Amino acid sequence: MSIEQKVKDTIKKYKLFKKKDKIAVAASGGKDSATALYILKKLGYNVTALTVDALIGNYTKENLENLRAFCKQYDIPLIEINFKDEFGAKLCYLRSLLQSKGFKYNSCTICGVLRRHLVNKYAKKYKFDKLVTGHNLDDEAQATLMNIFRNDHLRFKRMGPLVGTVNSKRFVQRVKPLYFIYEKEIIKFTKKMKWPMVYAPCPCGTIAYRTDAKKFLLEFPDKVKKNIVEFAIKNNPKIRTEATIKACTICGEPSNNDVCKACELLKAVAGGI
Ligand code: SF4
Numbered sequence: 001m002s003i004e005q006k007v008k009d010t011i012k013k014y015k016l017f018k019k020k021d022k023i024a025v026a027a028s029g030g031k032d033s034a035t036a037l038y039i040l041k042k043l044g045y046n047v048t049a050l051t052v053d054a055l056i057g058n059y060t061k062e063n064l065e066n067l068r069a070f071c072k073q074y075d076i077p078l079i080e081i082n083f084k085d086e087f088g089a090k091l092c093y094l095r096s097l098l099q100s101k102g103f104k105y106n107s108c109t110i111c112g113v114l115r116r117h118l119v120n121k122y123a124k125k126y127k128f129d130k131l132v133t134g135h136n137l138d139d140e141a142q143a144t145l146m147n148i149f150r151n152d153h154l155r156f157k158r159m160g161p162l163v164g165t166v167n168s169k170r171f172v173q174r175v176k177p178l179y180f181i182y183e184k185e186i187i188k189f190t191k192k193m194k195w196p197m198v199y200a201p202c203p204c205g206t207i208a209y210r211t212d213a214k215k216f217l218l219e220f221p222d223k224v225k226k227n228i229v230e231f232a233i234k235n236n237p238k239i240r241t242e243a244t245i246k247a248c249t250i251c252g253e254p255s256n257n258d259v260c261k262a263c264e265l266l267k268a269v270a271g272g273i
């Protein structure tokens with residue numbers, strides 16, 4: 001089955017979009033978000049690329065150039081946000097500063113928390129109905145195992161193509177139309193399309209559990225990844241509601257605690273924790 005057909009089936013089965021939805025695709029210029037943008041645009045959806053540049057040297061520079069060219073080629077609007085404008089510094093500087101103050105955060109934790117924070121903030125600001133992320137089946141199988149390794153049942157319960165929280169004005173609903181597409185299918189597709197693409201991993205990637213989960217899964221046939229994500233989805237009937245989501249007392253973004261993770265990090269950067 002083509003990956004386009006798989007995306008269509010996932011959208012239909014999980015009711016990911018309405019035809020009139022204004023959709024933001026969190027895009028990096030990499031293979032997954034480019035594939036999501038291309039297929040959704042081809043299927044007639046109203047898509048915009050939303051990129052948050054953590055400013056990781058040549059790696060994100062090249063990705064951003066590729067993304068700009070891609071959006072121009074397919075006539076897709078592009079919204080660009082970057083760490084320097086938002087936080088006054090690149091990711092590496094924020095990490096070094098935090099480490100010099102004795103905090104043990106690694107690059108991926110800082111990058112992930114701050115990028116998620118900005119993507120949600122700007123998706124709300126521009127009034128998007130849905131926020132697409134390019135997670136593929138390999139990412140999701142790895143994430144499922146990571147949640148099991150960490151005994152993180154809360155995250156485990158939120159897994160699925162339609163991410164955990166709905167009915168909240170504080171979150172733009174996140175959806176994952178590539179949920180059932182293997183990474184190798186995406187690589188094959190993007191190579192066939194001959195899009196300029198950085199296939200090398202991010203030089204700052206530090207999530208040890210993810211690397212372990214990836215290595216572990218290499219021991220099994222592909223079908224096992226699909227079984228893992230389907231198992232996770234079957235255990236995911238509960239969806240949090242507005243009442244259980246707090247607003248951060250500093251920035252107003254959604255948070256499990258009084259102060260959200262992004263503000264906690266930024267307070268640490270400023271020396272306030
Ligand atoms: S691998 Fe880590 S540091 Fe690199 S872009 Fe992804 S989350 Fe950010």
Ligand SMILES: [Zn+2]
Nearest residue numbers: 248251260263
């Ligand atoms: Zn906050």
